[in-house]
Each structure stands twice: as structure tokens, then as C-alpha cells.
Amino acid sequence: MPGRPPATSRNRPDKTASGRAVGSVGSSGRATYDRRSRHGAVPEARYEKGRKVQLIPSIRRLLPAAASAVLLLAGAGGAQAATTTAGAHANLPHAAPAPGAPPPAGAFVHSPYRQLRPLAALSAERAALGDLVAAAKWGTGAPIDDPAREREVLDAAAAQARRLGADPEVTRRIFRDQIEASKTVQRGLYRAWEADPARAPRERPDLAKVRTEINRVNDALVRAVAASPHARSAPYCPVVLGVVADRVRHEERLDALHTRALGRAVRSVCGG
Numbered sequence: 001m002p003g004r005p006p007a008t009s010r011n012r013p014d015k016t017a018s019g020r021a022v023g024s025v026g027s028s029g030r031a032t033y034d035r036r037s038r039h040g041a042v043p044e045a046r047y048e049k050g051r052k053v054q055l056i057p058s059i060r061r062l063l064p065a066a067a068s069a070v071l072l073l074a075g076a077g078g079a080q081a082a083t084t085t086a087g088a089h090a091n092l093p094h095a096a097p098a099p100g101a102p103p104p105a106g107a108f109v110h111s112p113y114r115q116l117r118p119l120a121a122l123s124a125e126r127a128a129l130g131d132l133v134a135a136a137k138w139g140t141g142a143p144i145d146d147p148a149r150e151r152e153v154l155d156a157a158a159a160q161a162r163r164l165g166a167d168p169e170v171t172r173r174i175f176r177d178q179i180e181a182s183k184t185v186q187r188g189l190y191r192a193w194e195a196d197p198a199r200a201p202r203e204r205p206d207l208a209k210v211r212t213e214i215n216r217v218n219d220a221l222v223r224a225v226a227a228s229p230h231a232r233s234a235p236y237c238p239v240v241l242g243v244v245a246d247r248v249r250h251e252e253r254l255d256a257l258h259t260r261a262l263g264r265a266v267r268s269v270c271g272g
């Protein structure tokens with residue numbers, strides 16, 4: 001078994017929304033391993049610190065307008081959220097109050113920033129778990145596309161949405177994009193590993209355990225969808241979503257592949 005390289009600022013452990021480290025593999029480099037993982041040796045995240053990467057152009061074009069829109073529209077909750085994101089995933093699942101739950105003290109519950117931020121942050125987290133899925137499948141002959149698992153994910157999300165009083169079809173639509181985003185990451189990593197086999201993962205995470213983590217993010221995502229009908233159907237949704245997605249990209253120091261995946265994941269969040 002190869003030795004484990006030390007973590008660096010470009011290569012830090014990924015954390016789940018609950019703060020557990022699970023790790024991931026970045027698009028640009030060899031898999032490294034996180035000793036703290038519950039899954040045994042699993043790869044760590046690699047981030048392209050300081051590198052200028054772009055969100056999908058449609059979101060990017062909206063960014064200048066978005067800055068003023070956030071000031072105008074975010075309200076106290078948005079301002080608070082914008083200044084309290086020190087750590088990775090610092091306020092991920094908790095940023096979306098459960099439907100029916102009282103808003104946190106001082107929060108403006110209809111703040112579009114507050115409603116959309118968890119969707120972007122959880123989307124980035126889910127896309128990062130695609131790294132582990134790729135490492136789990138790499139070299140096994142298992143295809144990236146697993147239609148049976150996709151059906152399971154979509155049906156579970158729709159059922160949970162129904163229980164929460166959210167729109168199951170809208171939830172399905174958003175989850176189809178989430179799945180495409182995960183496959184974007186997996187395909188990107190496969191390409192990188194095929195081009196440079198030295199970068200391929202040398203250890204294999206347990207796919208079942210990775211899927212358990214994905215299920216946890218799925219659950220939080222459905223709740224975030226259920227908690228955001230106002231912001232998702234508002235005309236300014238694409239503008240604010242562009243801002244929160246760019247902020248997540250920056251905070252998580254996403255590389256080009258994961259930035260592209262984030263754009264893919266949130267593609268149909270707006271529009272009801």
C-alpha cells in the first residue's frame with residue numbers, strides 16, 4: 001500500500017455538512033488519502049487555490065447585476081449569511097430551516113440569499129462526493145451511469161418532497177441536474193486519470209458508504225428545495241443564485257471541473 005502524502009493547502013480534507021471528513025479527489029491531481037475518514041483510506045479534496053475559474057457563462061453574466069440585487073433583496077438574513085461563512089460548509093444544512101420550523105433569531109425568512117445559499121452549498125458538496133464515487137468505480141468496470149441507482153435517488157427525493165409539502169416534480173427536475181453534475185465530475189476525473197495514470201487513485205472507497213453520504217446530502221437538498229419556493233420562483237432568482245454559487249466557488253476554492261459541475265447542478269433551481 002503506498003504511503004499517504006501530507007495534506008497541503010491545495011489538498012485539504014473535505015468535510016461533510018456535519019463536519020466529518022470524507023475526502024474527495026480533485027480534477028487535476030492524483031488521489032491522496034484522508035486518515036480521518038470513516039471509510040478507511042479515501043481520497044482527499046484538491047483545490048486550485050488562487051486559480052481564476054468561471055461559473056457557467058449564463059450565471060457569470062449576471063454577476064455584476066447580482067451584487068446590487070443582493071444588497072437590495074437579501075435583507076438582514078442575507079447580510080448575516082454573507083458574513084458568517086468562515087469555515088467550509090459552516091452553515092450548510094442549518095441554513096435552510098425545516099419547513100414549519102421557526103426562523104433563527106434575527107433571520108429574515110424570505111431572504112433569497114438565505115433560501116438559495118444552502119442549495120448552492122449542498123450542490124457543491126454533492127458534486128465533491130462525485131470524486132469519491134469515481135474513485136470507488138475506477139478500475140472495477142462499473143459504469144459511471146447507473147440508471148437503477150438514479151431512479152432510486154429520484155424516487156426517494158420526490159417522495160421526501162411530497163412528505164414535506166414541496167413539489168415532487170420540481171424536486172425531481174433539480175435532482176436530475178444534481179445527478180448530471182456528479183457524472184460531469186466523474187467523467188472529468190476519468191479523463192484526467194486516463195491521460196495521466198499516475199494521478200489515478202490508488203485506493204478504492206467503498207461505494208455503498210459513499211452513497212450513504214450522498215443520501216445524507218440528498219436529504220438536506222430536498223429540505224433546502226422545500227424551504228425555498230419563494231426565492232426559486234422569483235424573477236431575481238438567477239441573479240441571487242449566481243451570487244451564492246460564486247461565493248461557494250470562492251469559499252470552497254473549487255477547481256474548474258467542480259465549478260462546472262456546480263453550474264450544472266443548479267441549472268434548473270430557478271423557475272418554481
Ligand SMILES: C=C(O[C@@H]1C=C(C(=O)O)C=C[C@H]1O)C(=O)O
Nearest residue numbers: 133144145146149150153179182
Ligand atoms: C453518484 C453515482 O454515479 C451516478 C450519479 C448518480 C447520482 O448523482 O446520484 C447516481 C447514479 C450514477 O448514474 C453513483 O453511482 O452513486
